Amino acid sequence: xxxxxxxxxxxxxxxxxxxxxxxxxxxxxxxxxxxxxxxxxxxxxxxxxxxxxxxxxxxxxxxxxxxxxxxxxxxxxxxxxxxxxxxxxxxxxxxxxxxxxxxxxxxxxxxxxxxxxxxxxxxxxxxxxxxxxxxxxxxxxxxxxxxxxxxxxxxxxxxxxxxxxxxxxxxxxxxxxxxxxxxxxxxxxxxxxxxxxxxxxxxxxxxxxxxxxxxxxxxxxxxxxxxxxxxxxxxxxxxxxxxxx
Ligand SMILES: [Zn+2]
Ligand SMILES: [Zn+2]
Numbered sequence: 001x002x003x004x005x006x007x008x009x010x011x012x013x014x015x016x017x018x019x020x021x022x023x024x025x026x027x028x029x030x031x032x033x034x035x036x037x038x039x040x041x042x043x044x045x046x047x048x049x050x051x052x053x054x055x056x057x058x059x060x061x062x063x064x065x066x067x068x069x070x071x072x073x074x075x076x077x078x079x080x081x082x083x084x085x086x087x088x089x090x091x092x093x094x095x096x097x098x099x100x101x102x103x104x105x106x107x108x109x110x111x112x113x114x115x116x117x118x119x120x121x122x123x124x125x126x127x128x129x130x131x132x133x134x135x136x137x138x139x140x141x142x143x144x145x146x147x148x149x150x151x152x153x154x155x156x157x158x159x160x161x162x163x164x165x166x167x168x169x170x171x172x173x174x175x176x177x178x179x180x181x182x183x184x185x186x187x188x189x190x191x192x193x194x195x196x197x198x199x200x201x202x203x204x205x206x207x208x209x210x211x212x213x214x215x216x217x218x219x220x221x222x223x224x225x226x227x228x229x230x231x232x233x234x235x236x237x238x239x240x241x242x243x244x245x
Pocket of ligand 1: 020021022023024025033034035036037038
C-alpha cells in the first residue's frame with residue numbers, strides 16, 4: 001500500500017517535520033542538513049594519498065602511485081587504507097563534540113552515511129567486520145556510550161558488515177589524547193588495548209572505526225594488537241580527520 005504509506009508519512013512530517021541535525025531548522029527535503037549547514041561541511045575529496053587518505057594541498061606531494069611521502073617512506077605499516085569523511089574544523093568539531101559528550105546521538109545517522117561514502121575504496125577492496133576503537137570500562141560507565149560503537153552499529157546496518165563490539169578492549173585507563181602531542185601520544189596508548197577473543201579476529205579483514213583521526217597513535221596501537229591476534233588486514237575509517245592545511 002504505497003499510497004497509504006505516503007499518507008502516513010505526510011502526517012508524520014506535518015506533526016514532526018524533519019529538521020536540520022545541526023541547527024534545527026525545518027527542512028523542505030529529505031536531507032539531514034539544511035543548505036546553509038551543508039555548505040559549511042568540508043568533505044575530504046581527491047586528491048588524497050591512496051593509502052593513508054591524507055589530502056594533498058596540490059599534486060606536488062604525490063608520487064606516481066598517488067602515495068604521500070610518508071607512505072612511500074614507511075613501507076611497513078599497520079594498516080591497509082585510512083579514510084576519513086570530513087576535515088576536522090570548527091563546524092565538524094561542533095557536531096562531533098555534541099555527539100560524543102552531549103548525548104546528541106542522533107548525529108550517528110548522518111555520520112554513518114558519510115562513512116559509507118568515505119569508505120568506498122575499503123569496501124571495494126573487501127572487508128569482513130567493523131570494530132570500534134574501544135573506551136576503557138570506567139570511561140564508558142561515566143559517558144554511558146561509546147560513540148565509536150554507535151558508529152559501528154549504524155554503519156553495519158548500511159553496509160551489512162558484521163559489527164564486533166567486544167573483541168577489542170581497552171583494559172587500561174589513559175588520560176585523553178588531547179592532553180598530549182606527538183611521541184607522548186604514542187606512549188600514552190602503548191599496551192592499553194588487547195584482543196579478548198582472538199578466534200573472532202583471526203583471518204578477518206577489519207575496519208577500525210573512530211570519530212576523529214588526529215595523529216593516528218590510537219588506531220596504530222589498536223591495529224598492532226589486531227594484527228598480532230591474526231587479523232588479515234586492518235583499515236581505518238573515521239568521520240573526521242585533522243588536516244594540516
Ligand atoms: Zn542547518
Ligand atoms: Zn599516505
